[in-house]
Amino acid sequence: MDLIERLRAGLPAEALLTDPDVTGSYARDMANFCDAGAPAVVVLPRTVEQVQHVMRTATELRVPVVPQGARTGVSGAANAVDGCIVLSLVKMDRILEINPVDRIAVVEPGVVNAVLSRAVNEHGLSYPPDPSSWESCTIGGNIGTAAGGLCCVKYGVTAEYVLGLEVVLADGRLIKTGRRTAKGVAGYDLTRLFVGSEGSLGVVVRATLALKPALPRQLALVAEFDSVTAAGEAVCRIMADGHTPSLLELMDRTSVRAVNAMAQMGLPETTEVLLLAAFDTPDPAADLAAVGTLCEAAGATQVVPADDAAESELLLQARRLAFTALERIKPAMLIDDVCVPRSQLAAMLAGAAAIAEKYDLTIGVCAHAGDGNTHPLVCFDPADPDEERRARESFDEIMALGLQLGGTITGEHGVGVLKKDWLARELGPDGVALHRGIKQVFDPLGILNPGKVF
Incomplete structure (x- = not known):
């Protein structure tokens, strides 16, 4: 019995996609410079049992x-390999529980971030992690x-909000990790191992x-x-x-000018760096005044506080548009x-600017300045072989600069295909060997997302 027949035996017809034109549309995420193969089949399960069957x-x-998931990633982690089963989890999109007393939500993996955020808001709660693609990821x-996401500096990243998981292993076994209690230290932290x-x-x-x-409104x-x-000193x-x-x-x-060109927001184009700060404290105006004073002491040429929440949201929208604007x-x-x-943020920005000049490329930089997570965005034309080569080389130099400054190759986008070689440099041979040993325990045949991470 061949693969499709075996899958069909435990799946409804609508859960299997085999038309090459359709399956090809699931072959890659949003990353450039990452190879993708041709999947043999795309499966869209709706239940845990169907995932286990796959x-x-x-x-x-x-x-x-x-x-x-939604394939909004930018590292090639969701890219297909030849002959694989693409296991798309977007149809498993139910919010199973929102518990205001325990302050937890139990969800399936296909729930969109913004959908969850709006649902818990109705209960007077929030789910803080907010990637820039939150409306679709x-x-x-x-x-x-x-x-x-943008709020990480105060509220933390996804890993800090995942209390427990249900996971189907490579051989189809279902395991549960973690807890639903506020505290818990029983056993190794397998939940954190799966996150990332x-x-x-x-x-x-689940x-x-x-x-x-x-x-609170900010x-x-x-x-x-x-x-x-001066901007780095202010931070x-x-x-x-x-x-x-x-x-x-x-x-x-570069980012400011790109946003203005796309959205006509009237941001100041003569400045080198814009720093956006927000507070949702009991007295945000006082906190902003204190931060404004610190910015001026660091060399800010102008500090403009928003008058109200609506104006604040307009400023933050400019930052959210930066990726889209630079793509144009x-x-x-x-x-x-x-x-x-x-402490190395200014050096990172200056280094990225020097790399842009060296390779004669447009490289816009926006950053979660509060946690040092920079996003140098290298714009290029893949139809121009020389420009594509320069883009690749500039990307590598930026990665090397980050490590040289005591940083890490990824703060939130992951490794995927794009940064495999760089992860090996960051971890070193012994670190890579430990990673491979852990994967061997969970996936001895090496069938889960092969060729990714390391």
């Missing part, structure tokens, strides 16, 4: 399986890549997530700087002074994701 079949026939994908594993250890089919009380300010050194002063902004974001001049400059874009110590 994994048992894959194990018996030794067929690779590539788990997928799924919770399963967020867990797979350990996603972050990019589908290489198992298939998440997640228990911690919730917070509804977040007020923001924008500070202009005529040098990256250091804000954090050293003990402030906890709900958001601390940075946009360089050239036909393709490499999205880097280098996180450095906050």
Whole structure:
């Protein structure tokens, strides 16, 4: 019995896609420079039992399986390999429970981040992790890549909100990890092991997530700087002074001009760096005033606080538009994701600018300044072989710079295919060997998302 027949024996007809034109549309995520193969079949399960059937079949026939969410990732982690089963979890999209007393939500992996956020808001709660693609990315994908977002500086990243998981292993067994209690330290923390594993250890089919009380409305300010050194100094002063902004974001001049060109937002184009700070404290105006003073002391040329929540949201919308706006400059874009110590933020920005000049490329930088997570965005035309080569080389230099400054190759986007070689450099041979040993325990046949991470 062949693969399709074996799968069909335990799946409804609508859960199997075999038309090559259709399956080909599931072959890759949004990453450039990442190879993708041709899947043999795409499976869209709706139940845990159906996922188990897929994994048992894959194990018996030794067929690779590539788990997928909404494919909004930018590292190639969701890219198909030739002859694989693409296991798309977008149809498993139920919110199973929202518990205001225990402050948890139990969800399937295909639930869209924004859908969950709005649902818990109706109960006076919030789910803080908010990746820039929150309107389309799924919770399963967020867990797979350990996603972050704009509010990480105060409220943390996805890993801090995943209390427990139900996971289908490579051989079809279903295991439960973690808890639904506020505290718990029983056994090894397998939950954290799965978070960020990019589908290489198992298939998440249910997640228990911690919730917070509804977040207060925030007020923001924008500070202009005529040098990256001054902007970096401002970030250091804000954090050293003990402030906890709900958001601390940075946009360089290239990003600002791109947003203005797309949305006509009237942001100041003459400045080198814009720093956006926001507070949702009991007295946000006072906190903004204190931060404004620190920015001026660091060399800000202008500090403009928002008058109200609506104006604050307009400022934050400008930051959210940066990726989309920079994508319009050239036909393709490499999205880097280098996180450095906050104290090295200015050096990272200056280095990225020097790399852009060296390779004669447009490289816009926006950053979650509060946690040092920079996103140098390399714009290029893949139809121009020389420009594509320069883009690849500039990307590598940016990665090397991040490591040189004591940083890491990815703060929230994951490794996938794009950064495999760089992960090996960051971990070293012994670290890679330990990773491979762990994968061997969970996936001895190596069928789960092969060729990814390491």
